[in-house]
Amino acid sequence: MNAARGVVFDLDGTVIDSLPDLAAALNRSLARHGMAPVPREEVAPMVGDGAKMLLKRGYEARGMTPDDEDEAIFLADYEAHVTDLTEPYPGIAEALGTLAARGYSLGMCTNKPEASARKVLAALDLDRFFPVLIGGDATTFRKPDPRHLGAVLEAMAVGKDAAVMVGDHHNDIATADGLGVASIFVRWGYGRAEATVSIDETAALVPAVERLLGAG
Numbered sequence: 035m036n037a038a039r040g041v042v043f044d045l046d047g048t049v050i051d052s053l054p055d056l057a058a059a060l061n062r063s064l065a066r067h068g069m070a071p072v073p074r075e076e077v078a079p080m081v082g083d084g085a086k087m088l089l090k091r092g093y094e095a096r097g098m099t100p101d102d103e104d105e106a107i108f109l110a111d112y113e114a115h116v117t118d119l120t121e122p123y124p125g126i127a128e129a130l131g132t133l134a135a136r137g138y139s140l141g142m143c144t145n146k147p148e149a150s151a152r153k154v155l156a157a158l159d160l161d162r163f164f165p166v167l168i169g170g171d172a173t174t175f176r177k178p179d180p181r182h183l184g185a186v187l188e189a190m191a192v193g194k195d196a197a198v199m200v201g202d203h204h205n206d207i208a209t210a211d212g213l214g215v216a217s218i219f220v221r222w223g224y225g226r227a228e229a230t231v232s233i234d235e236t237a238a239l240v241p242a243v244e245r246l247l248g249a250g
């Protein structure tokens with residue numbers, strides 16, 4: 035019986051490969067100022083602390099600082115194009131379906147702006163897996179602050195001993211560690227982290243969760 039067990043997912047770099055659209059939006063913003071584009075592989079390590087931080091880091095790479103107008107235009111433009119090039123990672127929908135079928139509650143703890151997160155999940159037919167989702171702009175705290183994960187677990191009515199956090203960034207692991215929650219680091223995303231449990235492919239996800247939370 036897994037009814038009270040929960041798996042909390044990070045979004046960017048864990049469930050969806052959103053880097054192409056994030057990089058494209060950043061580069062459209064830079065182009066407004068006549069600045070050269072930042073290649074995708076250089077954008078990847080800038081992802082993980084939310085869209086505003088991505089913009090700031092992208093501008094810094096070109097020796098500039100975004101102002102409020104840059105920020106507003108970038109956020110609206112990204113939200114409008116959030117599904118142009120973005121895809122779920124291969125096998126992730128199947129893994130989510132298996133976890134749901136085995137009785138795990140699923141939730142999402144993302145630093146992405148919440149409207150963009152909900153829009154992209156709906157467009158990719160993944161929103162049905164995540165009745166609980168808290169975005170990086172929804173409260174005054176966000177990952178790596180453990181309260182972000184704490185708020186997701188509270189909304190899921192899952193205790194921290196019965197939960198696991200899955201993410202691609204050191205923020206995800208730090209959030210879980212800070213709250214005393216088990217975590218799984220996924221290596222297919224954009225970040226690096228020291229983690230007790232790491233996996234290389236989506237096929238390894240369900241077995242890793244079952245090992246941490248006990249097979250049903």
Ligand SMILES: O=C(O)COP(=O)(O)O
Pocket residue numbers: 044045046047080081082083084085088143144145146147203
């Ligand atoms: O958009 C970001 O910077 C990070 O989003 P994530 O927390 O879902 O990885």
Ligand SMILES: [Mg+2]
Pocket residue numbers: 044045046047048082201202203223
């Ligand atoms: Mg991520």
